[in-house]
Amino acid sequence: MPDGGFSIRLFEQRYRTHRVIWAMQTGTWPGDIVRHRDGDRSNNRFDNLYDTTRVECQQSTRSSATGEPGVYVHRGKRYLARLWAEGRSLYLGSFGTVEEAKEARCAAERKYRQQ
Secondary structure, rough: OOOOOOEEEEOOOOEHHHHHHHHHHHHHOOOOOEEEEOOOOOOOHHEEEEEEEEHHHHHHHHHOOOOOOOOEEOOOOOHHHEEEOOOOEEEEEEEEEEHHHHHHHHHHHHHHOEE
16 A cells, blocks of 8 residues: 555455454454554554554644654743543643653553553
């Protein structure tokens, strides 16, 4: 496929390979989106895949201003960190540097993803 991913044809229907792998490994069809942890769409190992929602997917996209997911510039001076978890957007704080905001977001991701 043009985006670097693969698809297969089953019973006259085309499916994205990573979605079929998810279903084979879990026994259930995935929800909204199956993402690749390393960003490589051709790496369809099950341990590289995770099921997510469209909202969480949007939250994890990189901000064009900072280059970090969930980190935003606030009034040109401070950096805000946010995370989508438990069905809502969580404000993680305002920070003086991108690195501090990124670390806060990473810590929150570890906390909420373990649950």
